[in-house]
Amino acid sequence: MNEAATYDLERKTRVQKIVRMVFLYTMLTLFAIFVLIPFYWMILSSLKTPEQIESVPPALWLRFSEMQFSNYYEAVFSVDSQPFLRYMYNTVIVAALSTAGTVITTVLSAFAFARLNFRFKELFFLLLIMTMMIPGEMFVITNFITVNQLGWVRPDQTYWDALMAMSIPFMTSIFYIFFLRQTFKTIPDELYYAAKVDGTKDFKYLWKVMIPIARPTIITITILNAMGTWNAYIWPQLVTSTRHGRLYHYQLVSNGLRNAFSAEFQPQIHLQMAAAFMVTLPILIVFFLLKKHIMRGVSRSGIKG
Amino acid sequence: MLEQKHNIKAWIYLLPALVLLVVFTFYPIVNAFILVFMEGYRYIDGTWTGWTLTGNIRYVLNSQLFWDAMRNTLVIVFVSVPISVIISLFIAVWLNSIKRLQGTFQTIFFLPYVTNSIAIGMAFAVIFNRDFGLFNLILGLFSIDPINWVGTGASWGRAMTALMVFIVWNGLAFKIIVFLSGLQSIDKQYYDAARIDSASKRRVFLKITVPLLSPMIAFITITSFIGAFKEYTAVVGMFGENLNPGGGGRNMMITIVGLVYESLGQVYPGATSEAAAAAIILFFMTLLLTLFNMYISKKRVHY
Amino acid sequence: METIQIRLENLTKIFQQKGKEETVAVKDLDITIPAGKLIGLLGPSGCGKSTTLYMISGLLRPTTGKIYFGDNEVTNIPPENRGIGLVFQNYALYPHMTVRQNIMFPLENLKFPKEEALNRAQKYADLVGIGHLMDRKPKQLSGGQQQRVAIARALVKEPRVLLLDEPLSNLDARLRLQTREEIKRIQRETGITTIFVTHDQEEAMSISDEIVVMKDGVQQQKGEPQKVYDKPNNMFVAKFLGNPPINLFEGRVSDGEVLVGEMKFGTSKGKAQEVMVGVRPEGFKRVKQGGFEVHVEFVETIGRDTTLIIRNPLDETKTFRAIIDADERVEADSKVRLSVKPNKMFLFDKESGELV
Numbered sequence: 001m002n003e004a005a006t007y008d009l010e011r012k013t014r015v016q017k018i019v020r021m022v023f024l025y026t027m028l029t030l031f032a033i034f035v036l037i038p039f040y041w042m043i044l045s046s047l048k049t050p051e052q053i054e055s056v057p058p059a060l061w062l063r064f065s066e067m068q069f070s071n072y073y074e075a076v077f078s079v080d081s082q083p084f085l086r087y088m089y090n091t092v093i094v095a096a097l098s099t100a101g102t103v104i105t106t107v108l109s110a111f112a113f114a115r116l117n118f119r120f121k122e123l124f125f126l127l128l129i130m131t132m133m134i135p136g137e138m139f140v141i142t143n144f145i146t147v148n149q150l151g152w153v154r155p156d157q158t159y160w161d162a163l164m165a166m167s168i169p170f171m172t173s174i175f176y177i178f179f180l181r182q183t184f185k186t187i188p189d190e191l192y193y194a195a196k197v198d199g200t201k202d203f204k205y206l207w208k209v210m211i212p213i214a215r216p217t218i219i220t221i222t223i224l225n226a227m228g229t230w231n232a233y234i235w236p237q238l239v240t241s242t243r244h245g246r247l248y249h250y251q252l253v254s255n256g257l258r259n260a261f262s263a264e265f266q267p268q269i270h271l272q273m274a275a276a277f278m279v280t281l282p283i284l285i286v287f288f289l290l291k292k293h294i295m296r297g298v299s300r301s302g303i304k305g
Numbered sequence: 306m307l308e309q310k311h312n313i314k315a316w317i318y319l320l321p322a323l324v325l326l327v328v329f330t331f332y333p334i335v336n337a338f339i340l341v342f343m344e345g346y347r348y349i350d351g352t353w354t355g356w357t358l359t360g361n362i363r364y365v366l367n368s369q370l371f372w373d374a375m376r377n378t379l380v381i382v383f384v385s386v387p388i389s390v391i392i393s394l395f396i397a398v399w400l401n402s403i404k405r406l407q408g409t410f411q412t413i414f415f416l417p418y419v420t421n422s423i424a425i426g427m428a429f430a431v432i433f434n435r436d437f438g439l440f441n442l443i444l445g446l447f448s449i450d451p452i453n454w455v456g457t458g459a460s461w462g463r464a465m466t467a468l469m470v471f472i473v474w475n476g477l478a479f480k481i482i483v484f485l486s487g488l489q490s491i492d493k494q495y496y497d498a499a500r501i502d503s504a505s506k507r508r509v510f511l512k513i514t515v516p517l518l519s520p521m522i523a524f525i526t527i528t529s530f531i532g533a534f535k536e537y538t539a540v541v542g543m544f545g546e547n548l549n550p551g552g553g554g555r556n557m558m559i560t561i562v563g564l565v566y567e568s569l570g571q572v573y574p575g576a577t578s579e580a581a582a583a584a585i586i587l588f589f590m591t592l593l594l595t596l597f598n599m600y601i602s603k604k605r606v607h608y
Numbered sequence: 609m610e611t612i613q614i615r616l617e618n619l620t621k622i623f624q625q626k627g628k629e630e631t632v633a634v635k636d637l638d639i640t641i642p643a644g645k646l647i648g649l650l651g652p653s654g655c656g657k658s659t660t661l662y663m664i665s666g667l668l669r670p671t672t673g674k675i676y677f678g679d680n681e682v683t684n685i686p687p688e689n690r691g692i693g694l695v696f697q698n699y700a701l702y703p704h705m706t707v708r709q710n711i712m713f714p715l716e717n718l719k720f721p722k723e724e725a726l727n728r729a730q731k732y733a734d735l736v737g738i739g740h741l742m743d744r745k746p747k748q749l750s751g752g753q754q755q756r757v758a759i760a761r762a763l764v765k766e767p768r769v770l771l772l773d774e775p776l777s778n779l780d781a782r783l784r785l786q787t788r789e790e791i792k793r794i795q796r797e798t799g800i801t802t803i804f805v806t807h808d809q810e811e812a813m814s815i816s817d818e819i820v821v822m823k824d825g826v827q828q829q830k831g832e833p834q835k836v837y838d839k840p841n842n843m844f845v846a847k848f849l850g851n852p853p854i855n856l857f858e859g860r861v862s863d864g865e866v867l868v869g870e871m872k873f874g875t876s877k878g879k880a881q882e883v884m885v886g887v888r889p890e891g892f893k894r895v896k897q898g899g900f901e902v903h904v905e906f907v908e909t910i911g912r913d914t915t916l917i918i919r920n921p922l923d924e925t926k927t928f929r930a931i932i933d934a935d936e937r938v939e940a941d942s943k944v945r946l947s948v949k950p951n952k953m954f955l956f957d958k959e960s961g962e963l964v
């Protein structure tokens with residue numbers, strides 16, 4: 001290797017490095033655009049007039065003065081609009097109920113699995129693992145029958161019935177029990193023994209030591225569960241559907257959204273998109289506020305399997 | 306005292322979850338296998354007229370709708386999953402090798418995870434609109450005439466293509482973030498060693514990164530396959546309740562889970578048992594696939 | 609295989625972390641490593657040994673300074689083009705590859721024909737004595753075997769330079785002894801210019817042609833092991849080399865005599881001043897008369913050596929060690945006369961620690 005060769009090699013590696021970086025950022029930017037486009041198009045369309053929506057080719061952006069913010073007002077209050085505020089209210093209540101239930105049942109049983117010794121523990125745990133592999137549709141069928149037989153789904157369904165039907169079946173989650181048990185397991189045994197020596201009761205130990213330590217995980221579970229309700233479509237549709245003459249304003253946002261302004265031959269796309277963005281925005285806000293918790297939680301849940 | 310069994314206490318802690326699980330998970334699993342053998346079951350009053358060994362399964366297998374659902378589901382599973390796994394693997398690897406803007410990109414790529422499938426599905430339907438959609442506008446740049454992707458009368462192939470784009474989009478976030486955290490947990494020293502060993506970037510990727518990431522790739526593939534088997538909401542988001550391009554007509558884009566709900570929504574006697582039959586078929590398909598995947602992983606996944 | 613000289617010119621590495629102080633890991637290192645020699649890079653933990661090695665390998669970029677292989681500057685050449693072999697501190701064997709695949713990996717990267725790669729891999733595996741373990745995965749090997757695989761992987765492409773980063777630190781005492789001899793043998797057989805990093809002075813002394821002693825990123829002394837041992841430049845080097853360690857006394861030079869308390873240790877031409885007096889345990893000898901009398905507290909006889917643990921007359925609570933011939937019988941709790949062998953005593957400046 002002589003001087004000139006060395007110089008060439010140096011230059012070649014520098015060039016290679018630059019080319020690589022250009023490639024990396026180009027690809028990442030392209031895919032980032034791909035990810036962002038639906039959001040952009042949703043917002044853009046929600047601010048167009050019906051004429052602008054239909055114009056060919058479509059406008060790729062709007063001047064501020066052209067933006068029809070009134071679409072949002074119309075989407076909520078027009079004659080043929082869905083009662084969105086009502087749906088949001090329903091969704092928040094159902095999310096609160098099912099999340100509170102999930103957190104309580106999850107914390108208690110994760111504690112039992114992580115900390116206590118009891119007969120059939122291994123067996124029960126194995127049963128839970130196997131259950132996780134079974135598609136949820138297997139349960140849905142019987143659950144549908146069950147809520148019917150409990151009288152929660154009737155033609156004269158009350159609001160309370162609907163809330164029960166939508167939240168109670170989702171007040172526990174095997175996956176979250178696992179997730180939290182893993183976190184509880186990382187708390188050293190010595191802490192528990194020390195507490196026992198001091199005569200601390202199990203429940204107090206759980207409340208004063210384990211829950212505070214596992215708080216990030218519990219927050220993650222809370223957020224993910226609440227987001228799950230926000231995005232729930234199938235089950236609410238099933239147990240509050242208008243098909244059998246039930247009252248439709250017990251539904252949740254996703255159901256309301258799907259049925260909004262989508263009459264087959266004249267969908268009102270500008271209003272549809274305004275509604276879609278109104279449903280999307282709250283989760284985006286929650287996401288940006290609690291980004292760390294959510295992203296960490298999701299990536300950890302992936303690793304744990 | 307510490308090691309003793311706290312039988313009663315433990316079950317008290319488990320009780321709330323246990324009651325819910327028994328009622329809404331364990332019993333339903335068993336019951337699905339009972340329902341499938343019932344004849345003329347009516348969920349309204351819980352009556353049935355008799356028993357049948359294979360009647361419900363046969364009925365489902367003989368319906369055209371089931372085979373439409375099967376075809377759609379299998380296409381979603383075997384096309385969208387490999388595509389999105391590969392794309393997200395590459396994005397994660399690229400993301401892992403930059404420093405500047407890494408956080409920003411990571412956040413952007415996570416966004417599909419925190420969105421409402423119905424809302425985004427509707428946005429995709431607008432993007433794929435024949436006349437004023439963005440997609441055809443882009444194709445127009447390559448002198449391709451407007452194509453009817455999702456409108457009334459769109460062909461199955463086109464509707465499926467559009468649906469595929471949406472489903473891939475929807476699945477990227479989770480896979481990318483899991484791959485990325487997997488990549489970040491690989492000991493840096495292997496990459497140093499590979500540089501010393503004069504491995505090219507390509508070979509580092511194929512011979513070091515992929516094998517060391519293989520447990521995670523296997524995990525993601527299995528969960529994505531199972532998830533894709535259960536796809537339904539995305540279809541509703543894009544095509545509406547009727548699961549058909551343009552919103553009218555019926556069920557061209559139906560999936561197995563769609564079929565379950567379709568049957569569940571019917572009130573005629575025996576409909577519920579048909580739903581159970583479809584769900585059980587789905588169950589065995591995912592089970593088979595999971596076992597097959599586990600078998601492959603055992604052989605191919607390192608450590 | 610060509611052998612090649614390595615030259616480090618003013619090599620400095622500063623780690624700059626966000627929001628933290630910068631760390632000067634290596635400072636102004638100027639070392640020439642002769643072709644075909646084995647150099648031991650020696651120093652306490654955190655003194656910059658690995659950093660130096662990584663700069664030579666190209667994995668780290670020096671902050672300033674240059675690196676030459678022979679006449680060519682390689683400072684900006686990436687590691688894959690430097691033609692080096694590196695054995696990592698914890699081996700970094702690819703866990704998913706068999707021993708054979710691990711060893712062949714560098715050859716495949718260099719696009720060797722399959723046949724030749726297989727033969728070469730076998731040859732080097734045999735050289736390090738693991739030729740019969742080719743189909744195992746690293747997990748199924750003992751620490752010593754893994755270490756040999758790492759060496760074989762580093763050697764197989766017949767590099768011009770071999771770098772070893774504390775390769776023996778994970779092995780038990782016996783294996784360590786055996787393996788270091790093997791490394792020496794392999795280095796002799798192949799004639800590769802080799803740098804061997806360790807914090808174990810005995811290890812460095814026993815296998816190196818030359819050692820470089822470092823402290824806080826700065827070179828303290830370089831030379832043949834015995835010479836450095838016999839003539840340390842400063843107190844740090846004197847303390848670092850030798851086991852049991854050197855004895856240090858507060859003493860003084862006056863009228864050409866070196867005195868520790870009332871004891872006369874020897875003579876010095878230096879000016880009168882306070883000094884630190886260093887004497888290695890084997891630097892004492894027993895005498896019938898003359899010298900000075902000390903109180904022996906314990907006696908340890910291990911193999912050939914008898915070690916006397918002696919009360920330090922300057923400080924009743926402290927002791928120092930002297931090693932004498934095992935033939936001489938000394939009782940515990942008795943008095944003996946000792947003197948210091950000429951040339952076995954070092955005087956260090958009290959402030960700077962430099963040799964006076």
Ligand SMILES: Nc1ncnc2c1ncn2[C@@H]1O[C@H](COP(=O)(O)OP(=O)(O)OP(=O)(O)O)[C@@H](O)[C@H]1O
Nearest residue numbers: 623625631633652653654655656657658659660807
């Ligand atoms: N990537 C880094 N960033 C910041 N500081 C570093 C980095 N790598 C090493 N250092 C610092 O540089 C100094 C020298 O580290 P180095 O690893 O070279 O020590 P060493 O002599 O190999 O020690 P050991 O015997 O423990 O392996 C240490 O103070 C260390 O903390």
Ligand SMILES: [Mg+2]
Nearest residue numbers: 657658659697
């Ligand atoms: Mg080191």
